[in-house]
Amino acid sequence: MSVLQSAMAAKNASIYLAAVSTSIKNNALQAIASQLKEHAKTIIDANTVDVQRSQQENLPAPLLKRLKFDQARINEVVAGIESLITLPDPVGNTLLATELDDALTLYKVSCPIGVIGVIFESRPDALVQISTLCLKSGNAVLLKGGSEAKETNKILAEIIYNAGVSAGIPENWLTLLETREDVTAMLKMDDYIDLIIPRGSNAFVKYIMDNSRIPVLGHADGICHCYVDKDADIDMAVKVVTDSKVQYVAVCNATETLLVHKAIAPQFLPLIEAELKKYNVAIVGCEQTQKIINVNPATEDDWKTEYLDYKLSIKIVDDVDDAIHHINRYGSKHTDSIITTNKDTAKKFMDLVDSGNVFWNCSTRFSDGFRYGFGAEVGISTSKIHARGPVGLEGLVIYKYKLIGNGHVVDDFAKGKRNFTHKKLHTRCPL
Numbered sequence: 001m002s003v004l005q006s007a008m009a010a011k012n013a014s015i016y017l018a019a020v021s022t023s024i025k026n027n028a029l030q031a032i033a034s035q036l037k038e039h040a041k042t043i044i045d046a047n048t049v050d051v052q053r054s055q056q057e058n059l060p061a062p063l064l065k066r067l068k069f070d071q072a073r074i075n076e077v078v079a080g081i082e083s084l085i086t087l088p089d090p091v092g093n094t095l096l097a098t099e100l101d102d103a104l105t106l107y108k109v110s111c112p113i114g115v116i117g118v119i120f121e122s123r124p125d126a127l128v129q130i131s132t133l134c135l136k137s138g139n140a141v142l143l144k145g146g147s148e149a150k151e152t153n154k155i156l157a158e159i160i161y162n163a164g165v166s167a168g169i170p171e172n173w174l175t176l177l178e179t180r181e182d183v184t185a186m187l188k189m190d191d192y193i194d195l196i197i198p199r200g201s202n203a204f205v206k207y208i209m210d211n212s213r214i215p216v217l218g219h220a221d222g223i224c225h226c227y228v229d230k231d232a233d234i235d236m237a238v239k240v241v242t243d244s245k246v247q248y249v250a251v252c253n254a255t256e257t258l259l260v261h262k263a264i265a266p267q268f269l270p271l272i273e274a275e276l277k278k279y280n281v282a283i284v285g286c287e288q289t290q291k292i293i294n295v296n297p298a299t300e301d302d303w304k305t306e307y308l309d310y311k312l313s314i315k316i317v318d319d320v321d322d323a324i325h326h327i328n329r330y331g332s333k334h335t336d337s338i339i340t341t342n343k344d345t346a347k348k349f350m351d352l353v354d355s356g357n358v359f360w361n362c363s364t365r366f367s368d369g370f371r372y373g374f375g376a377e378v379g380i381s382t383s384k385i386h387a388r389g390p391v392g393l394e395g396l397v398i399y400k401y402k403l404i405g406n407g408h409v410v411d412d413f414a415k416g417k418r419n420f421t422h423k424k425l426h427t428r429c430p431l
Helices: 003-017 022-038 040-056 061-067 071-086 124-136 147-166 180-186 202-210 234-246 265-277 287-292 300-304 320-330 343-352 410-414
Strands: 094-101 104-112 115-119 140-144 174-177 195-198 224-228 255-261 282-285 311-317 335-339 357-360 379-381 389-391 397-404
Touching: 003 115, 003 140, 003 174, 003 180, 022 040, 022 071, 022 124, 022 147, 040 061, 040 071, 040 147, 061 147, 071 124, 124 140, 124 147, 124 174, 140 180, 147 174, 174 180, 195 202, 224 234, 224 320, 234 255, 234 265, 234 335, 255 265, 255 320, 265 287, 265 311, 282 287, 287 311, 300 311, 300 320, 311 320, 320 335, 320 343, 335 343, 343 357
Parallel strands: 115 140, 115 195, 140 174, 224 255, 224 335, 255 311, 282 311, 335 357
Antiparallel strands: 094 104, 104 397, 379 389
């Protein structure tokens, strides 16, 4: 099918998918998990082809790391699906009930967004997470992964689609697009696609926004920060900063810039330098940092850079206000953490840092849909629309108003024959 035909078919599927029961959706998810386990060797073989080709094409190391999809990754995505099954269905929940008049009741009810187009980077696990989240939330999905993962994505999409349909999910609920031209075409299909979720660089997200009338849920760079306050527990700070940087460097929630209060810097910086050296982390620092530890100078561009690698920039700041200012100026509104024993300082940081995720005394790596208990995520939104931070099931539904009456007409209210009561109720919508 052409992209237009795929989008039209997805739109039609989305209408029926919105009404699929929770039990059918959960059975479909269980079937997908079982099929992924059963076809593990086929998936790994396809991924090996992608990895070897990408190595020959000199794909950067961080992307190669994201591309790998071995048995451990399969186990992870299956665990995510099994967790997703246990979560409540986000569709059909009554969010508000209001009596407008006797036997005239208004309900605000959650419903799927419809058709979601997702353009993502080299991680095949993203395809599994996105497609299963869309299924559980009742959305049809058009997927476009990076060409470096084309063989892995192809087999994953085939397994997931077929398992879903065999369990009762409408046909054409999932389509895998394959070329850049497909993306260009997709961006023009605002009649059929309800939301675009791009996962990539700031430039890429901006390109999508500038070239489509479809609403975009932007997930741009992950320029995340840890701020070590003057009142930090130093052992805790070393542990949290190290995990934030090196636990997995090739992801958007890894810390890229470390901010350190000037009062604690002489004591803390030699310790964190020694710890990060164990992982061969290259450190660049501001002029004050260079006076305490032997590192290369940081440039203005370093504060704006998402390394996705074993590299960290360090800046010494005067106080928490200075740290907040730096983060709000250079950060990407993704995830930022403060390490301190001072509750008032932590509150100030968490209130004033303008990011989707703000943490106190814990690693930035916790910024993740699965770790939040969302089952998984389609991405982390740095936008300020209906969803922010890790976008799981709740970020993939919207709502509609359902009004149930008994022959009511506006003319009666206009002429004063009847009056609105506007009484808040605590009842579920019966339909």
